[in-house]
Amino acid sequence: IENRCFYFDEIHSTNTFMLEHASELKSGDVCVAEFQSAGRGRRGRKWLSPYGHHIYASLFWRLNKDISHASGLSLVVGCSIVKTLQDLGVEGLGVKWPNDIYLDHKKLAGILIELRQHSDVKTELIIGFGINMSMSVEQGDLIDQPWSDLSVMANMPDKTDLLIKLHQQIKRDLVMFEQHGLELFLDRWNQNDLFINREITLLMAPNSVTGTCRGIDKNGAILLENEQGVAAFVGGEISLRAT
Numbered sequence: 001i002e003n004r005c006f007y008f009d010e011i012h013s014t015n016t017f018m019l020e021h022a023s024e025l026k027s028g029d030v031c032v033a034e035f036q037s038a039g040r041g042r043r044g045r046k047w048l049s050p051y052g053h054h055i056y057a058s059l060f061w062r063l064n065k066d067i068s069h070a071s072g073l074s075l076v077v078g079c080s081i082v083k084t085l086q087d088l089g090v091e092g093l094g095v096k097w098p099n100d101i102y103l104d105h106k107k108l109a110g111i112l113i114e115l116r117q118h119s120d121v122k123t124e125l126i127i128g129f130g131i132n133m134s135m136s137v138e139q140g141d142l143i144d145q146p147w148s149d150l151s152v153m154a155n156m157p158d159k160t161d162l163l164i165k166l167h168q169q170i171k172r173d174l175v176m177f178e179q180h181g182l183e184l185f186l187d188r189w190n191q192n193d194l195f196i197n198r199e200i201t202l203l204m205a206p207n208s209v210t211g212t213c214r215g216i217d218k219n220g221a222i223l224l225e226n227e228q229g230v231a232a233f234v235g236g237e238i239s240l241r242a243t
């Protein structure tokens with residue numbers, strides 16, 4: 001199937017654009033922008049999206065599964081982005097559950113997946129991702145946590161090439177996920193997980209729970225071990241912090 005790319009110099013949010021046009025879209029269609037005036041993260045947070053050849057993109061996908069299977073999707077897409085960058089020779093990448101990609105322990109990229117049940121057996125997904133390519137210090141000063149970008153690469157990839165590679169890898173992985181579920185991705189995720197076997201705290205306002213991170217399970221839940229045993233946690237309201 002031919003896919004379409006909706007390209008904008010400037011837009012509010014590529015995810016919002018795709019949400020507004022979901023009924024007209026085909027799986028694999030993408031929206032790409034040079035600048036987002038209202039780039040979004042999880043739970044109303046902002047994704048800083050200045051000009052400067054950074055990647056702001058959203059991919060539409062009609063998943064052949066009901067919404068209950070969607071909890072592990074940000075992990076699949078995290079694996080896709082890491083694999084694409086590793087194939088280009090980027091070293092020092094890591095993932096943080098459930099939706100962040102780090103380079104040298106600083107935040108390089110974020111994933112924002114928005115979804116809705118389409119029918120009994122289908123779920124519409126908007127998979128948004130932002131990747132910092134070469135952030136100036138002035139731009140980066142506006143980010144309230146340590147950040148990184150791809151300018152450390154010896155050969156910085158062309159942005160269009162990178163987008164095409166990401167598009168291909170994410171589509172391939174989504175098809176694998178539809179056919180085989182998350183189990184196929186567990187090793188890939190755990191190999192890149194920055195917090196595996198480390199002490200972490202899961203913030204679930206107003207509560208929090210501390211323990212040793214034991215990776216993820218086949219539903220995309222994070223496994224935490226403490227005196228009470230191993231427990232699985234999943235849900236969009238949880239944030240992971242190093243303890």
Ligand code: ATP
Binds near residue numbers: 049145148
């Ligand atoms: P956290 O990453 O703090 O655990 P989260 O996963 O909920 O929380 P996201 O919604 O994925 O966070 O991303 C939003 C956060 O990412 C912002 O609050 C900000 O701290 C950070 N951020 C925003 N823009 C950028 C950027 N361009 N590069 C790196 N980090 C950014």
